[in-house]
Amino acid sequence: MDNKYISLAHGNGGRFMRELIEQVFAKKFANGNIDVQADAVKIFPPAGELMVSTDGFIVQPLFFPGGNIGSLAVHGTTNDLAVSGAVPLYLTLSAFIEEGMAIAELEIIVDSMANAASDIGVKIVAGDTKVLNRGEGGGVYFATSGVGVKDPRLQIGLNQIQDGDKIVVSGSLGDHGICVMLARQQFGLSGDLKSDSASVLNLAKIAYQQKGVRFMRDPTRGGLVSVCHEIAQATHFNVRLQQSSIPIKDEVNSVCEMLGYDPLYLACEGRIVAIVQADQADQLMSKWQQISNGQDACVVGEIEQGKGRVILHTELGGERLLEELEDDPLPRIC
Amino acid sequence: MDNKYISLAHGNGGRFMRELIEQVFAKKFANGNIDVQADAVKIFPPAGELMVSTDGFIVQPLFFPGGNIGSLAVHGTTNDLAVSGAVPLYLTLSAFIEEGMAIAELEIIVDSMANAASDIGVKIVAGDTKVLNRGEGGGVYFATSGVGVKDPRLQIGLNQIQDGDKIVVSGSLGDHGICVMLARQQFGLSGDLKSDSASVLNLAKIAYQQKGVRFMRDPTRGGLVSVCHEIAQATHFNVRLQQSSIPIKDEVNSVCEMLGYDPLYLACEGRIVAIVQADQADQLMSKWQQISNGQDACVVGEIEQGKGRVILHTELGGERLLEELEDDPLPRIC
Numbered sequence: 283m284d285n286k287y288i289s290l291a292h293g294n295g296g297r298f299m300r301e302l303i304e305q306v307f308a309k310k311f312a313n314g315n316i317d318v319q320a321d322a323v324k325i326f327p328p329a330g331e332l333m334v335s336t337d338g339f340i341v342q343p344l345f346f347p348g349g350n351i352g353s354l355a356v357h358g359t360t361n362d363l364a365v366s367g368a369v370p371l372y373l374t375l376s377a378f379i380e381e382g383m384a385i386a387e388l389e390i391i392v393d394s395m396a397n398a399a400s401d402i403g404v405k406i407v408a409g410d411t412k413v414l415n416r417g418e419g420g421g422v423y424f425a426t427s428g429v430g431v432k433d434p435r436l437q438i439g440l441n442q443i444q445d446g447d448k449i450v451v452s453g454s455l456g457d458h459g460i461c462v463m464l465a466r467q468q469f470g471l472s473g474d475l476k477s478d479s480a481s482v483l484n485l486a487k488i489a490y491q492q493k494g495v496r497f498m499r500d501p502t503r504g505g506l507v508s509v510c511h512e513i514a515q516a517t518h519f520n521v522r523l524q525q526s527s528i529p530i531k532d533e534v535n536s537v538c539e540m541l542g543y544d545p546l547y548l549a550c551e552g553r554i555v556a557i558v559q560a561d562q563a564d565q566l567m568s569k570w571q572q573i574s575n576g577q578d579a580c581v582v583g584e585i586e587q588g589k590g591r592v593i594l595h596t597e598l599g600g601e602r603l604l605e606e607l608e609d610d611p612l613p614r615i616c
Numbered sequence: 617m618d619n620k621y622i623s624l625a626h627g628n629g630g631r632f633m634r635e636l637i638e639q640v641f642a643k644k645f646a647n648g649n650i651d652v653q654a655d656a657v658k659i660f661p662p663a664g665e666l667m668v669s670t671d672g673f674i675v676q677p678l679f680f681p682g683g684n685i686g687s688l689a690v691h692g693t694t695n696d697l698a699v700s701g702a703v704p705l706y707l708t709l710s711a712f713i714e715e716g717m718a719i720a721e722l723e724i725i726v727d728s729m730a731n732a733a734s735d736i737g738v739k740i741v742a743g744d745t746k747v748l749n750r751g752e753g754g755g756v757y758f759a760t761s762g763v764g765v766k767d768p769r770l771q772i773g774l775n776q777i778q779d780g781d782k783i784v785v786s787g788s789l790g791d792h793g794i795c796v797m798l799a800r801q802q803f804g805l806s807g808d809l810k811s812d813s814a815s816v817l818n819l820a821k822i823a824y825q826q827k828g829v830r831f832m833r834d835p836t837r838g839g840l841v842s843v844c845h846e847i848a849q850a851t852h853f854n855v856r857l858q859q860s861s862i863p864i865k866d867e868v869n870s871v872c873e874m875l876g877y878d879p880l881y882l883a884c885e886g887r888i889v890a891i892v893q894a895d896q897a898d899q900l901m902s903k904w905q906q907i908s909n910g911q912d913a914c915v916v917g918e919i920e921q922g923k924g925r926v927i928l929h930t931e932l933g934g935e936r937l938l939e940e941l942e943d944d945p946l947p948r949i950c
């Protein structure tokens with residue numbers, strides 16, 4: 283590479299762009315499918331239902347304890363496939379890089395991306411890079427799209443949810459949101475909290491094998507409550523959460539109390555919310571608890587007849603309506 | 617929608633985001649596959665080789681004569697599939713929208729996107745929206761990823777190119793680059809030039825049926841010369857262009873002369889460069905000339921034994937080496 287920082291010439295289709303793609307992206311994503319000279323690439327999914335998903339990533343700062351925008355961009359899209367019942371197989375990557383970004387920093391991010399993809403067994407097969415003018419890019423933005431294959435016998439979806447089903451979460455809530463907020467240091471706070479950003483594919487695969495799993499979602503932007511509202515709006519059932527059962531780390535609770543955030547609305551990037559037939563919920567919880575990223579799994583509530591409301595049964599025994607999220611307490615967390 | 621401008625709350629996973637997605641994106645992309653509540657969606661490609669492609673779009677200004685960033689984002693990715701031999705079927709869309717953007721403006725762009733997709737017969741099946749802080753987004757950026765299906769009998773690729781093959785272009789070069797540059801008005805120039813931004817699927821489908829087509833590429837960033845360099849580097853043949861045969865509009869030539877640009881390096885967004893067996897090239901050219909976006913198709917050069925050079929045979933009878941593009945005369949044109 284001729285220089286240490288991204289210039290507009292790295293986005294022009296000429297030699298600098300070719301070298302950037304060859305030396306940073308293609309080298310790290312090295313796999314049998316990538317062809318840096320192709321406009322489009324062939325993929326070879328096995329039999330099953332093909333599913334696609336896409337996600338954009340603009341997290342600030344680019345690095346946070348437990349991950350960075352590169353690993354997040356792999357986890358985000360592959361998690362969407364995993365909770366939909368599809369094993370992720372292929373990813374495409376579109377990178378929007380800001381003029382002036384240090385190529386060494388970009389390489390660290392692309393390395394994380396390559397490692398995350400390799401851990402999940404997903405191949406990054408096609409890519410595109412664009413360069414944004416200095417000041418117009420926040421370092422780097424990514425969009426990833428994924429292709430996965432679902433076993434057609436697996437019946438999960440909002441339309442499967444029934445009265446009486448239980449709600450199981452795979453781990454503590456809000457770690458990612460608070461971790462990214464602390465990494466910004468805008469409130470002068472710091473801490474040891476790590477983001478939960480991770481692949482949920484291992485958790486999802488356990489759920490695929492578990493009888494009675496009706497629906498799964500990863501609670502990202504808008505957190506657990508936003509998933510509950512989606513369920514309530516789609517099914518017209520009420521969703522009731524038991525405050526005392528919801529796993530939230532002390533550090534997350536403290537920061538939330540200090541700044542007036544509600545952890546139930548905060549983003550996770552490595553958790554699953556599953557809706558499960560009542561008599562199977564404990565079994566899913568126990569199975570999840572046996573693996574490291576599921577050890578704090580809990581049954582946190584249930585689906586009941588109602589008018590599409592989301593209700594919190596408080597620790598004091600009262601009830602509180604949880605409204606749909608409106609303003610944004612923590613922008614740019616994914 | 618509660619307000620007329622994009623706010624950070626439109627990216628937070630809550631009510632504003634849901635309404636934006638429902639009322640702007642999903643409504644306009646209405647099709648049987650879109651499911652605004654799904655993390656991932658099922659697709660149903662017919663038999664054949666599956667191909668994927670991705671592209672990012674950061675054009676400035678967002679609107680230019682002949683198109684806007686929305687239609688461009690559909691054409692760009694579907695054209696990559698088309699020149700690779702695959703009929704595009706599905707698109708995913710990741711939108712990065714700047715805080716403060718007028719929702720009415722976004723709606724016009726999304727409308728163009730929906731129309732472009734509908735004209736090509738491609739379905740936009742999954743999407744994601746993120747909101748960037750004011751000043752960090754250039755209005756809106758898009759990333760689109762496409763899935764297409766290729767007839768396995770179609771043999772096209774860089775490895776098919778042979779000594780003696782001819783180079784056919786489907787129309788005039790550089791219209792898009794110069795049109796976008798004029799739309800910026802940064803040089804106080806204006807004109808009637810329209811971008812060539814369009815789907816090349818109709819042109820590609822003609823080529824699929826034509827005997828002797830070895831390879832196709834759409835000459836976007838870096839223009840015709842960058843495609844020739846890719847061919848030269850991959851095949852180690854020389855690529856010889858005949859200056860007198862290359863179709864360039866007078867207006868493009870005038871602006872290039874005035875500002876010192878070389879039109880052979882300028883981007884098109886609706887053209888194909890095809891490498892064709894020598895005795896079949898005229899036939900492809902004639903067939904292309906019979907449809908409106910191919911009427912200026914020309915045979916512009918040939919492949920010959922050599923050392924991987926790109927050579928221009930000038931109108932005066934001389935020869936000039938065309939180097940690989942280095943600096944960026946016209947950033948942000950796609």
